[in-house]
Amino acid sequence: MTTTATHLRTCALHWADLHEAAGTPAQLGAFGLGLRGYLARLDQADRDEYGYDRAHAAHLRSLERDPIQIGERPVPVRLHILDTMRMVEAALVACADDIAHAAQRVPIAGPTARRTAVAPYRSQREADIAAADRARRTQLAHADLVDPRRWRYTGRRTASHAALWLLARIERAPGPCRRITEQEEQRIGNVAAGAAARVERALDIAAQQRTLSTPCACGGAIDVHGGEGRTPVAHCTGCGKIWAESGVIAA
Template identity: 85%
Template sequence: MTSTATHLRTIAIHWTDLHEAAGQPAQIGAFGLGLRGYLARLDQADRDEFNYDRAHAAHLRSLERDPIQIGERPVPVRLHILDTMRAVEAALVHCADDIAHAAQRAPISVPAARKADYRTLREARIAAAERERQQQLAHADQVDPRRWKFTGHRTASHAALWLLARVERAPGPCRRITGTEEERIGTVAAGAAARVERALDIAAQRRTLETPCVCGGLIDVHGGEGRVPVAHCTGCGRIWTEGGVIAA
């Protein structure tokens, strides 16, 4: 069974790959639902490029630019990759918010300035040095990189690594998470990692089609990890690829 830590590392490691994949042409040979899935991927690729072309044309009209200024057209955006990134990031950041609200302690308060009468200059200097030390500790605690921030730039990879630190009981401004909190992280991490792996086609997959073979047998489809999907009928033994029947 894959551990929560492995799922979180998968997300953090491959987040840059998703950014790069979002701007690359669709990978037609990726895992799909047999021939129907293959054709669906072709249709989706056409729709993605059509949507991009329409949006790009509208953008150019709005700028009223001279045609010679247009230059080379950017690579079409892969919408399903962007959807995956948005869903994964939202789930991880929300999970980190919830865990931090419960487990992360509040920052050390900056000591307030106060008026005091000191009997000697030495006492005044000692008090001033102590105030400065406390102020430095409070500032360091507030900007501690191990502290989860509720505002600012919050990414899926950062959330994954922060949650990984909680799961691995790393030191930081947090108490140890409970078993229930760890289960919550595990559920979110497993779902997010599965989305990332499917989007990048880096995990072996197997599915059974809803539509049976003409013989009545079930059709299993194997693929993923960049391999061309292969469909196999468990009844008559027929095997298909995108190129057609290769065994009957």
């Protein structure tokens, strides 16, 4: 069974791949893009991708007709990839916010200044010891405040950073946090599983299987197998017929 840690690593390791894929044109042969007709009915995500590509193509054509558009044309952006990145990042960052709010301790408070006019030191040695103690406590407070293991609500709030921070909580890594509860771990697991599934679908790096709503002519159900960069193949569970994008390859 795939673990929460594996899901979080998938999001962190493939975040750069999503950035790269967002600026490249769609490739034929990926799961959900082949087997014209059949695969177009797999799920709503495929229909959304087609709608995005068609709308974006129309937008590019309108720019080409505009005489004020000169110079190098930008690389087409794959909007469904950008949508995946936005959803994954929002889910992971929100999860990290919630876990940090509950499990992360507040920074250590720095020392307060002593009012020597009210409570003077009895000797220079006592004053020196107090000054050294304040300096040590100030240093500890500052180190705790800037601890890189601390989750922050401003600044570096990317999906990959949130995934790695949540991974550290799952693996009980040391840091300014208490041990998370079973409920908190389950929350992280649910978010991580959904985020990893979206990343894998967007990059076509996971094996997938779908059953088409349209049955075979024999009445049997048609299962489609693909993903992991492979050309999709459809198989009838009734008569055993097999289709590829080029047509029937076995009957």
